Amino acid sequence: MTLVEILVQIAYMVSIALFIIGLKRMTSPATARAGNQMAAVAMLIGVVVTLLDKNIINFELILAGVVVGSLIGAIAAKKVEMTSMPEMVALFNGVGGASSVLVALGEYYRTGGVGLANDALITVGLSILIGGITFTGSVMAFGKLKGLVSGNPITFPLQTALNGVLLLASIVATAMVVIDPANEMMFLAVLGISLLLGVLVVLPIGGADMPVVISLLNSYSGVAASAAGFVLGNKLLIVSGALVGSAGLILTIIMCKAMNRSLTNVLFGAFGGDGSAIAGKQGDIDKTIREMSAEDVAVMTAYAQRVVIVPGYGLAVAQAQHAVREVASILESKGVDVRYGIHPVAGRMPGHMNVLLAEANVPYNQLYDMDDINPDFEKTDVVLIIGANDVVNPDARENPASPIYGMPILNVDKAKATVVFKRSMNPGFAGIDNVLFYKPNNYMFFGDAKKSIQSLVSALKEV
Numbered sequence: 001m002t003l004v005e006i007l008v009q010i011a012y013m014v015s016i017a018l019f020i021i022g023l024k025r026m027t028s029p030a031t032a033r034a035g036n037q038m039a040a041v042a043m044l045i046g047v048v049v050t051l052l053d054k055n056i057i058n059f060e061l062i063l064a065g066v067v068v069g070s071l072i073g074a075i076a077a078k079k080v081e082m083t084s085m086p087e088m089v090a091l092f093n094g095v096g097g098a099s100s101v102l103v104a105l106g107e108y109y110r111t112g113g114v115g116l117a118n119d120a121l122i123t124v125g126l127s128i129l130i131g132g133i134t135f136t137g138s139v140m141a142f143g144k145l146k147g148l149v150s151g152n153p154i155t156f157p158l159q160t161a162l163n164g165v166l167l168l169a170s171i172v173a174t175a176m177v178v179i180d181p182a183n184e185m186m187f188l189a190v191l192g193i194s195l196l197l198g199v200l201v202v203l204p205i206g207g208a209d210m211p212v213v214i215s216l217l218n219s220y221s222g223v224a225a226s227a228a229g230f231v232l233g234n235k236l237l238i239v240s241g242a243l244v245g246s247a248g249l250i251l252t253i254i255m256c257k258a259m260n261r262s263l264t265n266v267l268f269g270a271f272g273g274d275g276s277a278i279a280g281k282q283g284d285i286d287k288t289i290r291e292m293s294a295e296d297v298a299v300m301t302a303y304a305q306r307v308v309i310v311p312g313y314g315l316a317v318a319q320a321q322h323a324v325r326e327v328a329s330i331l332e333s334k335g336v337d338v339r340y341g342i343h344p345v346a347g348r349m350p351g352h353m354n355v356l357l358a359e360a361n362v363p364y365n366q367l368y369d370m371d372d373i374n375p376d377f378e379k380t381d382v383v384l385i386i387g388a389n390d391v392v393n394p395d396a397r398e399n400p401a402s403p404i405y406g407m408p409i410l411n412v413d414k415a416k417a418t419v420v421f422k423r424s425m426n427p428g429f430a431g432i433d434n435v436l437f438y439k440p441n442n443y444m445f446f447g448d449a450k451k452s453i454q455s456l457v458s459a460l461k462e463v
Helices: 005-026 032-053 060-079 083-111 118-146 159-179 185-204 207-232 233-258 262-268 293-300 314-318 321-333 352-359 370-379 449-462
Strands: 306-311 337-342 366-369 382-386 417-420 442-446
Touching: 005 032, 005 233, 032 233, 060 314, 083 118, 083 185, 083 207, 083 262, 083 352, 118 159, 118 185, 118 207, 118 382, 159 185, 207 233, 207 262, 233 262, 233 321, 262 306, 293 321, 293 382, 293 417, 293 442, 293 449, 306 321, 306 370, 314 352, 321 337, 321 352, 321 449, 337 352, 417 449
Parallel strands: 306 337, 306 382, 337 366, 382 417, 417 442
Antiparallel strands: none
């Protein structure tokens, strides 16, 4: 091994180490930004070293791609609103899958297929299959999140069986390519089937399950990238892809546990998003609601000892995170202990609420996940629930007939008082009635979340 080759491998090891450390630092909101920067440096090292290591004759197209991609990334980072962050993440997953497909296609056509060993042909097939599913699945998820495609589960008879047949057909086609590498028709069949499977897999998944879908597609993109690394014989791509794939899978499992549902149920259950689900037998509960004004909430919170704020997707839609931060600041100036309770699946992607609140400069030490904040609700005077619904529904804990029964929730109903900021009495993503609204210690504050919070800010200043 020459000195140059040794230096290349050392650079790859440094890059891999930065990826691992960066990923570790992303597990905490306080260090996530630094972790992301470390991962970006690792990627830069990997790209530069790979370009210098390979015998590249013409850099013009590569430099053009770098410039165009950098411009798109910079504009997206500046222009994309927090409410559109899930859609952007879905597109990023799709781009990763598409890249793996293009790498595999390029390698196959570069050699004509006959120049690849059997194990390389199998890897090429896997890269195309997983990458194709990731690409069209991510585009479909983007469409659902953006409203271009119905967010409701879209199903048809024998849908699961058809998916199984298509998956089996792709495996058979890959085997035929291994037997006859020059069989371009079977090679293209794998590509076509993978693209169709991506659409069919995401089509029956409803809006309530989008956080799981995004994290699963993220895992797929990592596995596809790792497969592309085997195709190219690039150790850095293999390891970094495996890191993304395993991290995405772990996150997917965490999301499923947070909803008390299996991954198969998420993928094939066609649950949520259409508002048609029923909550089951709730008994003869009194459905009287109690409304409050901004002045009422201001007095209640200003004289409280502890207030917990529970954000949900409605907060993101209303872009009310800065107004919420102002409410917290005023309360803190009055000696109130303010905390934020975050449910793992609040929002439309994993960590959506954490990112949203970080944008408003909410201190990291005030953010509590579900397990940490739940024991504190019994000692909490007021809980402000802003845009959250299913994740605070007591039916998940009390009603065995409810579709969400068994799902871990934020036990806000155990606080002395709860105030729900909401536009109307419409149900959340799960499409079921929230019995919290009718609890004797709950109050409703109807209106646009941002305007309601701003009116609360004005009222607090007068207390």
